[in-house]
Amino acid sequence: xxxxxxxxxxxxxxxxxxxxxxxxxxxxxxxxxxxxxxxxxxxxxxxxxxxxxxxxxxxxxxxxxxxxxxxxxxxxxxxxxxxxxxxxxxxxxxxxxxxxxxxxxxxxxxxxxxxxxxxxxxxxxxxxxxxxxxxxxxxxxxxxxxxxxxxxxxxxxxxxxxxxxxxxxxxxxxxxxxxxxxxxxxxxxxxxxxxxxxxxxxxxxxxxxxxxxxxxxxxxxxxxxxxxxxxxxxxxxxxxxxxxxxxxxxxxxxxxxxxxxxxxxxxxxxxxxxxxxxxxxxxxxxxxxxxxxxxxxxxxxxxxxxxxxxxxxxxxxxxxxxxxxxxxxxxxxxxxxxxxxxxxxxxxxxxxxxxxxxxxxxxxxxxxxxxxxxxxxxxxxxxxxxxxxxxxxxxxxxxxxxxxxxxxxxxxxxxxxxxxxxxxxxxxxxxxxxxxx
Numbered sequence: 001x002x003x004x005x006x007x008x009x010x011x012x013x014x015x016x017x018x019x020x021x022x023x024x025x026x027x028x029x030x031x032x033x034x035x036x037x038x039x040x041x042x043x044x045x046x047x048x049x050x051x052x053x054x055x056x057x058x059x060x061x062x063x064x065x066x067x068x069x070x071x072x073x074x075x076x077x078x079x080x081x082x083x084x085x086x087x088x089x090x091x092x093x094x095x096x097x098x099x100x101x102x103x104x105x106x107x108x109x110x111x112x113x114x115x116x117x118x119x120x121x122x123x124x125x126x127x128x129x130x131x132x133x134x135x136x137x138x139x140x141x142x143x144x145x146x147x148x149x150x151x152x153x154x155x156x157x158x159x160x161x162x163x164x165x166x167x168x169x170x171x172x173x174x175x176x177x178x179x180x181x182x183x184x185x186x187x188x189x190x191x192x193x194x195x196x197x198x199x200x201x202x203x204x205x206x207x208x209x210x211x212x213x214x215x216x217x218x219x220x221x222x223x224x225x226x227x228x229x230x231x232x233x234x235x236x237x238x239x240x241x242x243x244x245x246x247x248x249x250x251x252x253x254x255x256x257x258x259x260x261x262x263x264x265x266x267x268x269x270x271x272x273x274x275x276x277x278x279x280x281x282x283x284x285x286x287x288x289x290x291x292x293x294x295x296x297x298x299x300x301x302x303x304x305x306x307x308x309x310x311x312x313x314x315x316x317x318x319x320x321x322x323x324x325x326x327x328x329x330x331x332x333x334x335x336x337x338x339x340x341x342x343x344x345x346x347x348x349x350x351x352x353x354x355x356x357x358x359x360x361x362x363x364x365x366x367x368x369x370x371x372x373x374x375x376x377x378x379x380x381x382x383x384x385x386x387x388x389x390x391x392x393x394x395x396x397x398x399x400x401x402x403x404x405x406x407x408x409x410x411x412x413x414x415x416x417x418x419x420x421x422x423x424x425x426x427x428x429x430x431x432x433x434x435x436x437x
Contacts, residue, residue, distance in 0.1 A: 067378055067389035070418045075243075075271040075326075075355060075407035084274065084311050091310035095303050096122070097296070103306030107313050111280040114316060115265060116256030120282035121291050122309055124300050126242050127157045129266035129279040130205075132294040133238045134161045136287055137203040137264070141166030144199035146188045146235075148174035150212045153205055153240050164298070168199045176351070178210025179222045182229060189233050204230050207240040208258065209247045215330075215356030215405075217247045220258065227261040237261065242268040242279075246354040249323045263287070272323050272355060273315035274408050277308045319408065326355040326406040329415040333357060333404065336419040344426045355406040358397060365436075366429045368396035374425045382424065390421040 071077050080088070094100035104122050112120040123129045130153050134145060138161075145161065147154045149171035153161070161167040170188050172180040185204070192198040204226060208218040230237045239262040241247070241255075248255045259265050264283035269275040281291055295301055302308070334352045337345040337359050344366070347359035361368050371394075378389035397403040406415070 066383060067391060068414070068417055070390065070392045070410060070414045070421075072404035072406065072410065072418070073393050073395055075405050078271070078274045078407050078409050080274060080276050080311055084314050087310040087314050088307050091306040093304035093306035096305045097301045097303060101304065101306045101309065103313070104309040107309040107316075108280070110313060110316055111267070112282055114255055115259050115267070115280075115282045116254075117259070117265070117282035118285040119288040120280050121288050121295065122302075122305065122312065123279050123281055123295055124277060124302065126240075126266055126268045126279040127160065128295070128298055128300050129281040130157060130238075130240055131160045131164065131298065132281055132291050132300075133264050133266060133283075134167050134203065134205075135165045135294045136290045137236045137238060138165065138167045139202070140200070142168065142199050143202040144168045144170055144190060145203040145205055146170055146172060146185065146201065147205045148172060148178075148180055148207060148210075150174040150210075151205065151207045151240065152211050152242065153207065155212065174210065174213060176213060176216075178207065178213045178216035178218055180206075180226075182225055185226070186229055186233075189235065201233070201235060203236050203238055205238045205240060206262070207242075209243045209250075209354050209356070211242070211356065214351055214358040214403075215243065215246065215354035216351065217250045217353045220251070220253075220261075223258065223261040236263045238263065239265040241265045243271060243354065245320050246272060246323050246327070249320065250327060250353050269312040269315045272326055272407050273319045275308070275311040275315040278312050280312070322408065323355065325412070326408070326410070327353070329406045329410060329412060330355050330357045330404070332412070332415055333406075333419060333422075334359065336422065340423070340426050342430070344429070357404045357406075358401050359404075360399070360401045363429065363433070365433045366426075368400060368402045371402060371425065372396050374428075375421060379424075379428070385424060386417070386420055390417050392418045392421050 091103045094102060096104045099105070107122055108120045112118060121132075123132065138145060145167055147169050151174065154169060154171060159169075161169060172185045172188055174180060188201075190198050190201040193200040206218060206223065206226060208223075210216045210218065227237055239259065241259075244255055244258065244265065244267050248258060251258070255267075259282075264281065264287060267280050267282070269278045269280065281288070283291075331349070331352050334347050334349055334357055337347050338349065344361070344363050345359050346362050347357070361371055375392040375394060378391060383389050394402050394404045
C-alpha cells in the first residue's frame with residue numbers, strides 16, 4: 001500500500017519505519033524525499049496530513065466530562081473571544097474590491113504605520129500573501145528567488161511560486177537559528193543575465209520567526225547583512241513574517257525596527273494574534289498597487305471584508321503584548337522537560353525564543369509517536385492522580401522530536417496541567433521499562 005506522509009506528520013500506527021526516520025536528518029529527508037511526499041510500501045498504511053491529523057488525533061469516545069484539552073498542535077487553532085466577535089458583528093463594511101470598505105482601509109493604514117511601510121494590503125491567507133509578493137518582485141516568468149531550504153515558503157506552500165507564477169526557486173541552507181550563511185547566499189545569485197541559459201535573480205526571502213527551526217528569531221545584524229547583500233546585487237528582500245510580532249516581542253523592539261531591512265513583509269493575523277482569518281502584505285506604495293492586481297487574479301478580492309478586518313485591527317491593537325505569555329509558557333514547559341529524572345527528554349533551552357518548542361525523546365522505549373498518543377489519551381487512573389483527565393495534543397516531528405506551540409488559548413494553568421500529564425506519562429514509561437527489564 002502506498003503511504004503519503006504530508007508535512008512530516010507521521011502515521012501513528014507506524015512502528016518499523018520509525019528508526020529509519022530517527023536516523024535521518026531533516027535536510028536529508030527534505031532532499032531525498034522532497035520533504036512532503038515519501039512513498040514506500042507497507043501493509044495497513046494510511047495517509048496523514050500535517051494540519052488535520054497525526055499522533056495526537058484520537059477518538060473522543062469513552063471520555064468523561066472532566067477532561068481538559070490542552071491543544072499545542074499549532075497557534076492556528078486559536079478562536080476569537082467575545083470582544084473580537086463583537087467587533088466582527090459591529091464592523092462597518094463596504095466593497096473592498098472597490099476600495100470602499102472603511103474597516104479594511106483602517107486596518108491597512110494601521111498595519112502600514114506599524115510596520116514602517118508606505119502601504120499594505122489585506123489578503124485572505126499568508127500563503128497567498130507570500131505568493132503575491134513573489135509575483136510582484138519577480139516580474140517575468142523564469143525569474144529566480146533565493147529561499148531557505150527549510151523555509152515555509154519553500155516547503156509548505158505547494159510550490160505555488162512555480163505552479164502559478166512561473167518563478168524558479170534556488171535554496172540556501174537554513175542554519176539551526178533560522179539564518180543562512182551569507183557566503184552561500186551570495187553564491188546563489190546569478191550573474192549571467194541576459195545569457196539565455198540562466199534564470200535572473202530577483203529576490204531573497206527570509207522567514208522571521210523561523211517555523212521549522214523552532215520559532216527562532218532572526219538577529220537584526222543578519223537582516224542588515226542580507227539587505228546589504230541584496231542592495232549590492234540589485235535584488236529585493238521579502239520577509240515571511242507570519243510570526244513577526246513574536247519576533248518583535250522577543251527582541252523587545254518595534255516591528256518597524258525589524259522591517260527596516262526588508263522591502264516587503266507578510267504578517268499573519270490568525271496565529272498567535274488570534275484573528276480568525278487574514279494576513280497583511282506591506283511594502284512600497286507602487287508595490288502594493290501591483291499587489292492588488294495579483295490578489296484579484298488569485299481570487300483573493302473580497303467584498304464586505306470589514307467583518308474580517310475588524311478582527312485584524314483588534315489583533316494588532318490588543319493582542320501583541322500578550323504574546324510574551326506564550327513565550328513564557330513555552331519556556332516553562334521546556335524547563336519541566338529538562339527537570340525529568342532520569343533524563344527522558346532533550347531540549348536546547350537557549351533555542352526556545354518564542355512560542356514554538358521542539359524537543360527530543362531520548363529513551364528508545366518511548367518514540368515521539370507513542371509519546372504524542374499517550375499525551376492525547378486519558379489513561380486508566382489518571383483522573384484520580386491528576387484530579388481530572390487531561391488530553392495534551394502535540395505533533396511528532398522529524399529527528400525523533402516532538403513539536404508543541406503555545407498560543408492565546410493556552411493559559412499558565414493549562415501549561416501546568418500539560419507538565420503534570422508529561423510527568424505522568426514519563427513515569428509510566430519508566431515503570432513499564434523496569435517491568436520489561
